[in-house]
Amino acid sequence: MKVFPSLMIIIFSAVCGESAKILGVFPSNGYSQFILAEKLMSELAKRDHNVTVVSHFEPKTKIENYRTILTDGPTGTEKDSLLDWANLGIFRAITTFHNFCYMLTEHILSHKKVQDLLLSNETFDLVIVEQFGNEAHMGFASHFSVPLVTFSSIGLSEWNSHLVGNIKLPSIVPFSLSSHSNHMTFIQRVTNTMAHIFDAIYKELIYFPWQQSMLDKYFPEKMDLKRIMFNTSFMLLNSHSISTEPVQLTSSVAEIGGFHITPNELPKSVQEFLDGAENGVILFSLGSNLKSSDLPRGTLDMILEVFRRIPQRIIWKFEETDIHHKPDNVMISKWMQQSDILAHPNTRAFITHGGILSTTEAIHYGVPMIGIPILGDQYMNVARMVQKRLCINLPLPELTENSFHEAIREVIENPEYRNNAQKYSKIFRDRLNKPLDEAVFWIEYVLRHNGATHLRNASMDLYWFQLYTLDVWLFIFSWPTLFYLFGRA
Structure with a gap:
């Protein structure tokens, strides 16, 4: 019966929707984020919309109604800088992240193909922006005078929650x-509050002026940053209460976590490797930004020694053609169909960097994890999985032969991890509609209702001190003093 609501959404869109010209701006330089962009924008193209996508990547196969403005160039993700993230404190991580986002934002806006687009007579009906520390990119919607839909690959965060x-x-x-x-413990709440305050101050004093300067420099017309930031009609979140955590959402937000997951047939060699694994298979991937081959030689040798000691087979996303002294139970590949390997019944565990796509796919297919977080939101994602008892946290600086071997044994041999993974998989899949159908519905909803301003929350029209009633509390605590002073007068 769950097919019926999804089918109705598709029929309703086909009957009531019209073909629209949609511009998508997806600045992230990680290919995993482009997987999300491609899935969303190609689905819109399949439903007769004409889409133009500004991105560092383009689809590997031609898609009808899909045009790419390829912003080739430097990505700023050198291996040393990525590995250094594992040793950054929270405050240094905040400033490093904002500097990185500034670089990505300017790279998109300064690109000749993007400037040609802004100076052309081309028109659009809607703009979709991947919101990831790139507020100036929201200016595309104001430039073309169309509604704005934002998309967050990591769910609700301090970078986007205020926008809706x-x-x-x-x-x-x-x-x-x-x-x-x-x-959180008391100490964690203290450090968490300090991080939020530091981030907010840094944004107001440094980061937002940077973004405003890019609006002034790269757009033909003058724009006010705060005005375009709060021009979001709707926000799509790549999240779910299981893959992230339960949150309170306003009417202009929808969670579509897992929308990118689509079963595909595996290559014959991988299928046979999985089918023949009597003791199961462990999948190992550090994602698309950091390469496993970039790990220090000593760390690689240690990992290989552990794999040599265990009975399971290992499929390792490794970017070089060979590994010196590779054990026979290890298969390496530069790129793999991660989601489809996780779907195989013989996959017993997933060694992951903790990216949101990886943790989402593992939850979807009920595979327990060993998390090796390195940068960004990976630490938080792994912490969430540890809380659910379907993951062991093993940060890169703590990775030793003994800790790595014991973590693998615990996840494989302790049935609690597998049972919890299966339980949360059932919850994650139990939905009224398919998340991709819901994403398309809300995008077309914004088109049909000229920006859907009726969904706008009143908090977006208040200053921060009004929103948190600080002015009210100031009045309550100060009026006795004022009464005393004026009363004496």
């Missing part, structure tokens, strides 16, 4: 670059 009127309390909402879950 969501209030984030630091007592229960961890900072995205921290290693906290939503259940």
Whole structure:
């Protein structure tokens, strides 16, 4: 019966929707984020919309109604800088992240193909922007005078919640670059609150002026940053209460976590490797930004020694053609169909960097994890999985032969991890509609209702001190003093 609501959404869109010209701006330089962009924008193209996508990547196969403005160039993700993230403190991580986002934002806007687009007579009906520390890119919607839909690849965060009127309390909402879950100790709540305050001050004093300067420099017309920031009609979140955590959402937000997951046939060699694994298979991937081959030689040798000692087979995303002294139970590949390998019944565990796509796919298919977080939101994602008892946290600086071997044994041999993974998989899949159908519905909803301004939350029209009633509390605590002073006068 769950097919019926999804089918109705498709029929309703086909009957009531019209072909629209949609511009998508997806600045992230990680290929995993482009997987999300391609899935969303290609689905819109399949439903007769004409889409133009500004991105560092383009689809590997031609898609009808899909045009790419390829912003080739430097990505700023050298291996040394990525590995250094593992040793950054929270405050240094915040400034490093904002500097990185500034570089990505300017790279898109300064690109000749993007400037040609802004100076052309081309028109659009809607703009979709991947919101990731790139507020100036929201200027595309104002430039073309169309509604704005934002998309967050990591879910609700301090980088986007205010754009749709969501209030984030630091007592229960961890900072995205921290290693906290939503259940924090007193000390964690102190550091979490300090991180939120530091980030907010840094944005107001330094980061937002940077973004405003890019609006002034790269757009033909003058724009006010704060005005375009709060021009979001709707926000799509790549999240779910299981893959991230339960949050309060305003009417202009929808969670579509897992929308990119589509079963595909595996290559014959991988299928046979999985089918023949009597003791199961462990999948190992550090994602698309950091390469496993970039790990220090000593760390690689240690990992290989552990793999040599265990009975399971290993499929390792490794970017070089060969590994010196590779054990026979290890298969390496530069790129792999991660989701489809996780779907195989013989996959017993997943060694992951803790990226949101990886943790989402592992939850979807009920595979327990060993998390080796290195940068960004990976620490928080792994902390959430540890809280659910379907993951063991093993940060890169703590990775030793003994700790790595014991973590693998615990996840494989302790049935609690597998049972919890299966339980959360059932919850994650139990939905009224398919998340991709819901994403398309809301995009077309914004088109049909000229920006859907009726969904706008009143908190977006208040200053921060009004939103948190600081002015009210100031009045309550000060009026006795004022009464005393004026009364004596």
